[in-house]
Amino acid sequence: MPAKPSAWARDSPTPNSARVQATQNRLTFIWILLSTLVVGSLHHPCVAKASPEKTPATSKLSRSESGTATPWHLDRPVKVVVIGGSISKYYAGNFGQYLQYGCKKVEVLNRGKVGAGGAELSRILRQDVLGDPATARGLHAAKAEGWVLFQGGLNSVGSPQSTAYFLSRLFEAAHGSGLKVMALTLSPWGSDSDARFAGWRGLATVQATEHVVEFVLGHLDPAVALGTKGQGHDTSWSKNELPDIAIDLWHSPLAADSANPLRERGPLETTFGQSPFARRAAQKAELLRQAQQVPRHYLGAKYRDFDHIHPNSAGHRVMAALACQKAPPSWDCDCDAIRHSQWKGKVVADK
DSSP: OOOOOOOOOOSSSTTTTHHHHHHHHHHHHHHHHHHHHTTTTOOTTTTSSOOOOOOOOTTOOOOTTTOOOSSOOOOOEEEEEESSSSTTSSOOOOHHHHHHBBTTEEEEEEEETOOOOHHHHHHHIIIIITTTTHHHHHOOTOOHHHHHHHHOOGGGGGGGHHHHHHHHHHHHHHHHHOEEEEEOOOOOOOOOOOOSSSSHHHHHHHHHHHHHHHHHOSSHHHHHGGGGGGGGOOSSOOGSSSOEEOOTTSSSSTTTTGGGGOOOHHHHHHTTGTTTTTTTTGGGGHHHHHHHHHGGGBOOOOOOOOSSSOOOHHHHHHHHHHHHHHHGGOOOOOOHHHHHHHHHHHHEOOO
8 A cells, every 4th residue: 555645734835835835735636536435435436437337235334423413513404415526535725615605694614535336325425424423414404405416436437327326326415314415516627647438438438427417417318327227216316316506527628629639540540440339330431520529528727736537726616717707595605706716725715
């Protein structure tokens, strides 16, 4: 297992230590990701192929170690709990922190977990949020408005129908407990140096990602979204199985889009017969067009942190600003304040 770097500093950095602390924070975040990979529990895009997930067993440690102590500390009526993977746990200004800064009636509690795929994300809601009395008490307080702020599923995107199934269960459980749901789709990701984006495999990876994106946006019917997981499901979704508000990050300014060139058509056309799409010869022209477009779905260079998956603080600010635009009036958001803010150990106005 990689050697763990120094612990994170808890206080805001002084000018002389800011660069050192930023480096320590980044190394610690990367160490967490690598450690999870080493122990083999990360169905992450860093793994060559994701396997279908199984519903996790009930954990004996599902309740918070804080006992009856509340994790809520601000006198704000809208309580928002973030559920997601490593992107939601970003170390230097994540979208939840930007939203709490710009939305004056919102308090955000982050329950993201590095490496969590669809099944694990569903478990986190059921056991670590709804199953934790202290957390649930704040969400369901008499004068509180409780929300789940979701962004995840990339760690199990290799099994897109399974991921959609577990996310639908997550949304249903949240609604069943009286909470509302704002869900951010998967964000742009990918790189020519990543084997999963080589040649025709790149199109398959993009299509798997888009499957989960389109499910969250409510654009797929259950039969398509769930596949064999949807056997016995009604032909349409119940209201509780989809988010109340969906934010499209995939088709957003986060994407490289035209900043990245199209792939050359020749090599793709030559290898079409050996591709996963070989049996779809009647659609070859459209598939070639889509395969050429693959690099335009990558995360834009100015929004990348240490890899092609995780947005930097500027990327998270974009994510928060997009969410802010669809936030309900009860959140009392100032989207301009979010756009003109920055991370300096905490979110502050950009002077």
